Amino acid sequence: MFAGDISKLSKFLSFVLRHKPDAIGLTLDPQGWTSIDDLIGKSDAAGTRFSREDLLHVVETSEKKRFTLSTDGQRIRAAQGHSIDVELGLSAREPPNVLYHGTATQFVDSILSEGLKPQARKQVHLSADEATAHRVGQRHGKPTILVVDALRMHAKGFLFFLADNGVWLTDQVPAEFLAPSPSSTTDSATTSTQPKLSR
Numbered sequence: 001m002f003a004g005d006i007s008k009l010s011k012f013l014s015f016v017l018r019h020k021p022d023a024i025g026l027t028l029d030p031q032g033w034t035s036i037d038d039l040i041g042k043s044d045a046a047g048t049r050f051s052r053e054d055l056l057h058v059v060e061t062s063e064k065k066r067f068t069l070s071t072d073g074q075r076i077r078a079a080q081g082h083s084i085d086v087e088l089g090l091s092a093r094e095p096p097n098v099l100y101h102g103t104a105t106q107f108v109d110s111i112l113s114e115g116l117k118p119q120a121r122k123q124v125h126l127s128a129d130e131a132t133a134h135r136v137g138q139r140h141g142k143p144t145i146l147v148v149d150a151l152r153m154h155a156k157g158f159l160f161f162l163a164d165n166g167v168w169l170t171d172q173v174p175a176e177f178l179a180p181s182p183s184s185t186t187d188s189a190t191t192s193t194q195p196k197l198s199r
């Protein structure tokens with residue numbers, strides 16, 4: 001049984017499945033999958049002990065559905081959020097008319113001048129609804145929601161992908177397709193200074 005807080009196990013899994021599998025000597029296949037037995041064994045050897053039941057508990061209770069199980073239940077991968085190279089094998093699809101990106105207010109000037117970039121991750125993350133975008137933005141400081149003119153981007157040839165957990169992904173969003181949401185806060189209070197990976 002996992003000795004710590006279950007959210008710590010979730011963060012550990014995000015760390016190895018999105019960013020640093022080699023930190024515990026784990027190998028992901030090109031689509032980001034790894035064997036659950038291997039993950040448990042290598043984690044244990046590296047000092048993080050948890051059971052298959054603990055792992056399934058994290059997968060099932062993750063409100064963001066961060067992790068996906070293979071249909072045979074033997075493998076696991078992060079649904080999105082990678083900084084390492086994986087080919088998730090998602091098909092490009094037509095996005096809704098608009099998508100949303102939640103960010104910290106102090107990043108907005110930079111984003112509106114140079115566009116939305118994936119920073120440390122492989123793709124930009126977009127949400128289908130403003131409430132989710134608000135939660136994403138709050139992770140970095142005082143949130144501002146940006147509206148992405150997604151269908152117009154799509155019409156111009158930009159590709160959009162829908163991750164296993166409902167997060168929309170695209171390589172970048174040029175500034176011309178971005179505008180602050182009218183419902184977004186414009187307060188200037190901020191807490192963080194630089195975008196950084198929290199998971």
Ligand code: HQG
Pocket residue numbers: 014064066081102103104107110111114115116117118119120121124125136137139140167195196197198199
């Ligand atoms: C910002 C969470 C300045 C961008 C969430 C963001 C998501 C710029 C930060 C997932 C910029 C990167 C990803 C520019 C982008 N100038 N700042 N030109 N372009 N940025 O964490 O989208 O809990 O890598 O606005 O729910 O915040 O981990 O991306 O603020 O789905 O499962 O650079 O992570 O999911 O930060 O979050 P991140 P994100 P989990």
